[in-house]
Amino acid sequence: MxxxxxxxxxxxxxxxxxxxxxxALTLGSSLRNSxxxxxxxxxxxxxxxxxxxxxxxxxxxxxxLVDVLDSNDSANLALLKRPELGVTFTKLHCWRLVxxxxxxxxxxxxxxxxxxxxxxxxxxxxxxxxxGWPDCFxxxxxxxxxxxxxxxxxxxxxxxxxxxxxxxQGLLNxxxxxxxxxxxxxxxxxxxxxxxxxxxxxxxxxxRIVHFxxxxxxxxxxxxxxxxxxxxxxxxxxSELINQWWKVxxxxxxxxxxxxxxx
Amino acid sequence: MxxxxxxxxxxxxxxxxxxxxxxALTLGSSLRNSxxxxxxxxxxxxxxxxxxxxxxxxxxxxxxLVDVLDSNDSANLALLKRPELGVTFTKLHCWRLVxxxxxxxxxxxxxxxxxxxxxxxxxxxxxxxxxGWPDCFxxxxxxxxxxxxxxxxxxxxxxxxxxxxxxxQGLLNxxxxxxxxxxxxxxxxxxxxxxxxxxxxxxxxxxRIVHFxxxxxxxxxxxxxxxxxxxxxxxxxxSELINQWWKVxxxxxxxxxxxxxxx
Ligand SMILES: O=c1ccn([C@@H]2O[C@H](COP(=O)(O)OP(=O)(O)O)[C@@H](O)[C@H]2O)c(=O)[nH]1
Ligand SMILES: O=c1ccn([C@@H]2O[C@H](COP(=O)(O)OP(=O)(O)O)[C@@H](O)[C@H]2O)c(=O)[nH]1
Ligand SMILES: [Mn+2]
Ligand SMILES: [Mn+2]
Numbered sequence: 001m002x003x004x005x006x007x008x009x010x011x012x013x014x015x016x017x018x019x020x021x022x023x024a025l026t027l028g029s030s031l032r033n034s035x036x037x038x039x040x041x042x043x044x045x046x047x048x049x050x051x052x053x054x055x056x057x058x059x060x061x062x063x064x065l066v067d068v069l070d071s072n073d074s075a076n077l078a079l080l081k082r083p084e085l086g087v088t089f090t091k092l093h094c095w096r097l098v099x100x101x102x103x104x105x106x107x108x109x110x111x112x113x114x115x116x117x118x119x120x121x122x123x124x125x126x127x128x129x130x131x132g133w134p135d136c137f138x139x140x141x142x143x144x145x146x147x148x149x150x151x152x153x154x155x156x157x158x159x160x161x162x163x164x165x166x167x168x169q170g171l172l173n174x175x176x177x178x179x180x181x182x183x184x185x186x187x188x189x190x191x192x193x194x195x196x197x198x199x200x201x202x203x204x205x206x207x208r209i210v211h212f213x214x215x216x217x218x219x220x221x222x223x224x225x226x227x228x229x230x231x232x233x234x235x236x237x238x239s240e241l242i243n244q245w246w247k248v249x250x251x252x253x254x255x256x257x258x259x260x261x262x263x
Numbered sequence: 264m265x266x267x268x269x270x271x272x273x274x275x276x277x278x279x280x281x282x283x284x285x286x287a288l289t290l291g292s293s294l295r296n297s298x299x300x301x302x303x304x305x306x307x308x309x310x311x312x313x314x315x316x317x318x319x320x321x322x323x324x325x326x327x328l329v330d331v332l333d334s335n336d337s338a339n340l341a342l343l344k345r346p347e348l349g350v351t352f353t354k355l356h357c358w359r360l361v362x363x364x365x366x367x368x369x370x371x372x373x374x375x376x377x378x379x380x381x382x383x384x385x386x387x388x389x390x391x392x393x394x395g396w397p398d399c400f401x402x403x404x405x406x407x408x409x410x411x412x413x414x415x416x417x418x419x420x421x422x423x424x425x426x427x428x429x430x431x432q433g434l435l436n437x438x439x440x441x442x443x444x445x446x447x448x449x450x451x452x453x454x455x456x457x458x459x460x461x462x463x464x465x466x467x468x469x470x471r472i473v474h475f476x477x478x479x480x481x482x483x484x485x486x487x488x489x490x491x492x493x494x495x496x497x498x499x500x501x502s503e504l505i506n507q508w509w510k511v512x513x514x515x516x517x518x519x520x521x522x523x524x525x526x
Contacts, residue, residue, distance in 0.1 A: 133458075134447050135392075202433075203396065
């Protein structure tokens, strides 16, 4: 396939530590496998170990160092029982990538299973329904337009209004009330595979991006290299999806890691 | 409040047996309590016990007897070979209510907690996101335009294509792919109260229609009349909602039931 590169548009992800960097490497590899013609950018913080930063440079066109932003909103985060999500405010840095005219942000716990470049046909702010409260979008995948002014407005808004869920999702939903809706196939959160099984069966072949939301990230599962299968207590549909993630990880990421890097 | 009645528009529900008739009575009472200015219609089958039919007449303007399976035309005859679509078929009867220019269908396991008449500002086909697979709508609440032609097309489609989930929801989603989306507050399925708790906290006061999807219908719970509270193993948010249902049932429906009617 002959793909004309589009240099002023980029997929963007974020990794503030080693584990999420493994996610970003797997996501980046899945994007390469999907034959995207857009640039790949990863935002990292100084906690990411430097051998992993080197490996990120082999997959991503741009590796950008940023500071951690924290919502300091422990009351709301406590509601979600996910105190570690405060760090996701760091996501807001993506609006500073003004060398690009348009970007698609992807959480680093996403896996691109089919080319998703037509997401770039949409404008800011386009996202996918959150299945927890479906008038909201899930902030794991979104189309945005980098702008220092938007970045500054977002920070002001965050400080003045906070976030109703203590994370970037609550903030972005309040800030972009007139968001446009893309199909669920661009951000299929894995719990959907069992919450409405006949629909999953009907539509799974059209899924383009799988998003492993929740505390049980694929990289925390044990994986049997010989059988090519995840071990432990997960549903059949979930294990199929986690195996897909591990296949990309084993084929594309693992060979680049050395023993000192990851235990 | 002085409400001008709109006689050519109606809320429509369905009850094929005693339990769902208790649901319909509670739903109908909640609609009256919401000061709706639309008519109330209930479709029933012959399985609904006659004292309950009498009581339904005190709440609903129109009580319409329909058959579970009807063999008056060829499409219906073909449907006889698909017994699993029987319940689906029964809901489709609502399109035959051509005395109305527009209707809102509500499952009888819904409870209207705030006036929802502005649903009638929408046209066919308007519905609310299903949180199982959010490119689909949930078929518990929808705006439609009665039409014998649509009714017949739906039957033909049901016979020829079936339903990807075996129920009316799969059928209607395939038949109305260009449906319009109403806010989740018009069909808040009860599981949403715990799947994204901060959003529920943020938006619960704007909820207008609660929908008790799933096998655990409110009428199957045990309720303590003295404490005004449901008993058993449910989450706090769910029990709040089930208590709301029971309050309407106890205040508006129970006094009309006599011992012979319901055990
Ligand atoms: O400690 C963290 C937590 C989050 N993230 C980034 O923020 C995103 C959102 O967090 P997460 O995916 O864990 O949230 P969920 O999708 O489970 O709600 C991640 O995908 C990462 O890109 C990160 O880099 N370090
Ligand atoms: O035995 C039945 C099953 C269903 N219904 C009607 O069909 C609707 C849809 O079924 P249900 O609400 O049980 O499905 P859910 O919303 O749980 O998916 C009900 O609300 C009733 O109006 C009925 O009358 N009798
Ligand atoms: Mn995520
Ligand atoms: Mn229902």
